[in-house]
Amino acid sequence: MELPVPVADHGLLDRRAFLTGAIHVAGLVAVGSHAGDLVATAQAAESMTLETPPWMQGPGQPFRGYGQPAKYEEEVKRTFFQPYKDIAPGSGASMTPLHQLQGTITPNGLHFERHHSGVPDIDPAQHALLIHGLVRRPLHFSVEALLRYPTISRICFVECSGNSFFNVAAEPPQKSCGAIHGLVSCSEWTGVSLAVVLEEAGVDPQGKWLVAEGADAAAMNRSIPLVKALDDAMIALYQNGERLRPEQGYPMRLLLPGWEGNTSIKWLRRLTITEGPVYSREETSKYTDLMPDGKARQFTFPMAVKSVITHPSAGMRMQGKGLYEVSGLAWSGAGRVTKVEVSADGGKSWAEAALQAPILPLALTRFRLPWNWDGSPVLLQSRATDEKGNVQTTREQWTAQYSAGNVYHYNAMQTWSVSPAGEIKNVYL
């Protein structure tokens, strides 16, 4: 069949092509390597209707109180980064397998983890949240008391400010998309507005920051400007409907939408209202951005505009020439994603991708684009723009902004190279 004229080099098609019937999708099979299969299996159609597979020949499994993934999907799991595994097995990170998932919601079992001293086993009956410092009356909330408070919900991403740090290395690491970029996940969070409990405590006029502390063995803490705490911050109690998982801060965590993940303190036990920041370890020796002049930027809270193509991506293999859907995720700490463009020639020409509705502020947004791969070597990239006009940078632009040692706020475009043999690799441009 005849395919529409590409809107960018190497076969990138109009984002509406699958929907308007310009391709009829039949093209996907007809042009792709499945062409032969299609005919063969269609001819076998009658015999298939007579076959009864083994799982139809007797009753299946009974009900379960809490379900689990199919055993055939065992390989869909988080990958670990444990640089000090022998001395501190709970210190490091685990990444969401973005390349094995679809849509925008991350299932709770696969939300990324970042722990500084492992996952504490907190008995909720023994846990409490203290709010003190520059307040009229210090408050002490049992978990039970907080669960009775008025709630709010929002779908938003959490991204570690160190996400994608592997791509800072001189040579592009050959890892999966999730293993490189999977320190970002997206959930529907429900909890108590932080503004509501701060108002109850009565913040003193000189109180301008708060220090949030976790109940893990690292007593992880960060200084947060009060203006954010009073804006859209939440004490999260539920994630995708159910109570938080232990690795996500059970029984309660702070949630600062769009900001560096580690400011959303997990296992939250204390909020101290202060005049200024306390310059803790995680905002001085760590989580600061080394600049070319040797200085470091502190308190660079919002995460930048960013995107990554998840399908196809490194480690996958193209199934021959033909039609594919390019699909990925985009997000920004500044608000809504407004545009994602895809290039197959390393940024020389671009085609605008379709964005899946609803496009929510500070949430992951799925983008998709039809692609007719002609079998030539290509360089796939995606570039996101947000509602504030911020545009994702090239790796060259990003690198020029920082010292070579900086590993935070990496938001450069990812390039996947596709060889004529269909091999997909991580490359730098």
Added chain:
Amino acid sequence: MELPVPVADHGLLDRRAFLTGAIHVAGLVAVGSHAGDLVATAQAAESMTLETPPWMQGPGQPFRGYGQPAKYEEEVKRTFFQPYKDIAPGSGASMTPLHQLQGTITPNGLHFERHHSGVPDIDPAQHALLIHGLVRRPLHFSVEALLRYPTISRICFVECSGNSFFNVAAEPPQKSCGAIHGLVSCSEWTGVSLAVVLEEAGVDPQGKWLVAEGADAAAMNRSIPLVKALDDAMIALYQNGERLRPEQGYPMRLLLPGWEGNTSIKWLRRLTITEGPVYSREETSKYTDLMPDGKARQFTFPMAVKSVITHPSAGMRMQGKGLYEVSGLAWSGAGRVTKVEVSADGGKSWAEAALQAPILPLALTRFRLPWNWDGSPVLLQSRATDEKGNVQTTREQWTAQYSAGNVYHYNAMQTWSVSPAGEIKNVYL
């Protein structure tokens, strides 16, 4: 402190009261039973800052490839309805514990189940989808082939048409909210547009229906008008980001947003295009609506407008007089929910609840309302209205529409009675 004047009897307050500072929420604690606790624990604030709980005294647990809920939340699970447990342990249903959840997304482990012969253990490498009947060319899709197709995502509810059937009984069952109304759940589904694959097969002009068949031992099937199949139907492959769970149809299911749950055939193996319906068991002897004149309505596909208060609900206990948040879920098979009203006097006076954004068509919508309970006996109800102007019925109105034997499409308002002692029960009005 002074509370705002109620907008409906028995202390229902303006839906914006928590947000505008009209209550300051301090009222929640000051008026409620926690008043004494608050003072006591606030005084103990200093000592708490010095305490180091046991889980802060050593490293926590290491990373896990796939996370699980906290062990303290073991009681958050589906409840079973197995009327033929001894002879058919996989036949029946399991209900989502709506009263233990928050927000609108159902975690995959707690999505309700309805099986007619248990959960088949399907090897995806051995499974295929056949599309045949009145088509130009029959098609046969391996799971792998279908996974390569262009995808769409949408957040929507699935509700069994028998949901809430316990409330048809002459006496109101004393069960939890989830055990009564939990045959409804909501997920982000991702898969392939059914219109796309039907176009590829080429439906003959005389093809007006399709028969969808599952690969369970019941070979569950339903006849679906083609107009719906070509509108918003999907072959779902992913649920909340990850591949479908076995009990939700792994490796693929049909998804017909807003329609009777059992039309969204799980373990989908066959779509036969036909001129008309085949009048299968599940659309003749079952899943038809008995009318007062003894006849039965067939093919009543869309689910009606409905809501239920999840907090507080039967089996919970009020913690004394004072401020509470009334919270629940609303949905409609006709589109968006536009209004939810709450009554505390059995429907004599109503207050409009706040609806959590984004309000998505054919998805669960969370509603919330502040409530100052004065300790008197009350009758709590919620009433949903959708964008087509459909309004949820009273139980009396609903009952008048059908024969006493009908158990499908129950969408009457739920009434929870609250006694002065704080006991909450299911009652009929």
